[in-house]
Amino acid sequence: MKFAYYPGCSAKTTCPELDQSMKAVAKKLDLDLAELEVATCTGSRQIRDSNEELFLTLNARTLALAERLERDVMTVCATCLLNLTEVNATLKQNAELRRKINANLAAVGLEFRGTREVTHFLWVLLRDIGAEALAKKVARPLRGLRVAPFYGCHILRPKDVLGFDDPDSPTSLDTLIRVLGADPVAYDGKKRCCGFHVLMTKEDLALKISGRRLSQARDEAADCLVTTCPLCHSSLDPYQSAVEKTLGRKIRLPVIHLPQLVGLGLGLAPRELKLEGNAVSTAPVLEKMALQA
Amino acid sequence: MTSGNTVSAKIFRYDPAADKAPRYETLEVPLEKEMRVLDVLDYAVENAGVAVGYRWFCGVKRCGMCGVSVNGKPVLACWEKATPSMVIDPLPNMPVVRDLVVDRSALEQATLEMEPCLKRKEPYESFPEPLTHRDFEDAYRLMTCIECYVCTAACPVLSDANHREFAGPASLVQLAKVALHPKDAGERVAAALKGDIYACISCYECSNVCPVGINVLEDAIEKLKRRCAAQSESNPGAKHARIFTDLIRKFGRIHPPTLMRQSKGLMQSVSKMSMALAMYRKGKVQVRPQTVQGIEEVRKLFKAVEKDQ
Structure with a gap:
């Protein structure tokens, strides 16, 4: 299986453990990833909130780069997934807008043709590889591990754009956790927002939102929480100490990226998955699995 | 025509004037084909002697009065299918008057303060105005809003963070409806910032629950944010x-x-x-x-x- 790999800014800056574990897991799963090294940021919410034409143009370039490779785009970031998916759909549907954006792309000798799709690593696992095939590759079932799924808004909503899972009762990440042999923790916060997109401008507000999710998962006796998006991960992991101050409560919940959890199930060593790179210590998870860091 | 199955409805009951605390009343209702949540509530009052308070008027997704929360999701009672197991609560983010009846006045006040009426650049000339569909497209998309406040009920900025400076998505839809009108010249950026539009966390919960299918975040809030980004120096x-x-x-x-x-x-x-x-x-x-x-x-x-x- 071949993909144009779009890691996103976070995997290249604040979450190197995400990029490293994704590459290690890809090898194990025979995913052939060609990294889009010249691609830009998809603009998070900020560029789309301020300059629509720039938002469309930058993402059309990334999509055109993947088209040139004749590969679909696979990302590990939910916000990038939504941005790229929406731009892809918008430009495929609207010929006039496509002409306008292609006039911009002509300045760098590229053209958006609308021949490729955008997907997320979670969807590749369940849709392209499939739960059954994946289950056969699980070398170290994560038995007894209570994992709180954290879907992230932009892999669920808006449903008519993304369409893979039901935003009201999502099951994909829960299914994956079961395939890996672990137990998914049930809590309402799994389909809710992490608050990331106001973290820089309204930190108190963001921490109240992420605090709700973390305390719920903690109350349900989760051993760790798994994210499909490095932006959620940032709110929940490096900012967890700030959340604890807001809540006046110790949380200390390890927050693990999706490829890290998959890698553990596939039998990769914690170092290969850079589990020492997460802000909240992942040692309790490894201890429960009787693994050496 | 009953299918032999039943609906188990756990209904929120609370009279702030008489009750110390809210409670739930559970009743079994025969599940009928095409049964709606509103039908379950009607059955409770008319056939089961449960005097639950709820509000509705048109019954066909027009008046926007029958918002309730079903299994944690804000919906319109008249448009939501009844399921075998339901917990029916009042809409969150607003005070309870009694049972499922909520007081929307603070939210409606926030909408009014945004002055959501057209403020023309030039005086109205005559009918028909020379406007194309395209000129009108963005505003038109929001004119289907029935002001049910279901989106505001779903907003985690209000519920999880209790950030009351935020006007909420429903008021911002009303603001965007006039702001995006080609003939409007009101001070819309100032109104959006006064409603603390940048408290929006871009979670799409509002878009997800809108009964008339407006993508509230993208078609209203985001378009207002674009104007704010272009026009506000200091926010x-x-x-x-x-x-x-x-x-x-x-x-x-x-x-x-x-x-x-x-x-x-x-x-x-x-x-x-x-x-x-x-x-x-x-x-x-x-x-x-x-x-x-x-x-x-x-x-x-x-x-x-x-x-x-």
């Missing part, structure tokens, strides 16, 4: 969007330490030093920004876009 949310964009122009991707320093200012960034240091030790902070390969291409694209604007 931190607007400034943040501009700083973010400039970093992409410069490096092609985000450099979080620079973004934080420029957006929060030096003093506030210093308060994050201990976290930054902990992240640095984990290899999560690159002191110098990395520039993506082919940044010249990116800058050419910025130029091509800005040439049109």
Whole structure:
């Protein structure tokens, strides 16, 4: 299986453990990833909130780069997934807008043709590889591990754009956790927002939102929480100490990226998955699995 | 025609004037074909002797009065299918008058303060106005809003963070409806900022619950934010969007330490030093920004876009 790999800014800056574990897991799963090294940021919410034409143009370039490779785009970031998916759909549907954006792309000798799709690593696992095939590759079932799924808004909503899972009762990440042999923790916060997109401008507000999710998962006796998006991960992991101050409560919940959890199930060593790179210590998870860091 | 199955409905009951605390009343209702939540509530009152208070008028998704929360999701009782097991609560983010009846007056006041009526640049000439469908497209999309406040009930900024400075999505839809009208000349950016539009966390919960299918975040809030970003010099949310964009122009991707320093200012960034240091030790902070390969291409694209604007 071949993909144009779009890691996103976070995997290249604040979450190197995400990029490293994704590459290690890809090898194990025979995913052939060609990294889009010249691609830009998809603009998070900020560029789309301020300059629509720039938002469309930058993402059309990334999509055109993947088209040139004749590969679909696979990302590990939910916000990038939504941005790229929406731009892809918008430009495929609207010929006039496509002409306008292609006039911009002509300045760098590229053209958006609308021949490729955008997907997320979670969807590749369940849709392209499939739960059954994946289950056969699980070398170290994560038995007894209570994992709180954290879907992230932009892999669920808006449903008519993304369409893979039901935003009201999502099951994909829960299914994956079961395939890996672990137990998914049930809590309402799994389909809710992490608050990331106001973290820089309204930190108190963001921490109240992420605090709700973390305390719920903690109350349900989760051993760790798994994210499909490095932006959620940032709110929940490096900012967890700030959340604890807001809540006046110790949380200390390890927050693990999706490829890290998959890698553990596939039998990769914690170092290969850079589990020492997460802000909240992942040692309790490894201890429960009787693994050496 | 009953199917032999039943609906188990757990209904929120509370009379603030008489009850010490809210309670739930559970009843079994025969499940009928095409049964709605509203039919379950009607059955409770008419056939089961449960005097639950709820509000409705049209019964056909027009009046926007029958909002309730079913199994944690804000919906219209008249348009939501009854399921075998339901917990029916009043809409969150507003005070309870009795049982499922809520007081929307504070939210409606927030809408009124936005002055959501057309303020023309020039006096109205005559009918028909020379407007094309295209001129009207953005505003028209929001004219289907029935003002049910179901989106505001779903907003976690209000429920989870209790951030009452935020006007909420329903009021912002009303504001956007006039702001996006081609003949409008009102002070809409000021109104949006007064309603603390940048408290919106872009979670799409509002879009997800809208009974008439408006993508509230993209078709209303985001379009208002674009105006704020272009017109507000000082608002931190607007400034943040501009700083973010400039970093992409410069490096092609985000450099979080620079973004934080420029957006929060030096003093506030210093308060994050201990976290930054902990992240640095984990290899999560690159002191110098990395520039993506082919940044010249990116800058050419910025130029091509800005040439049109």
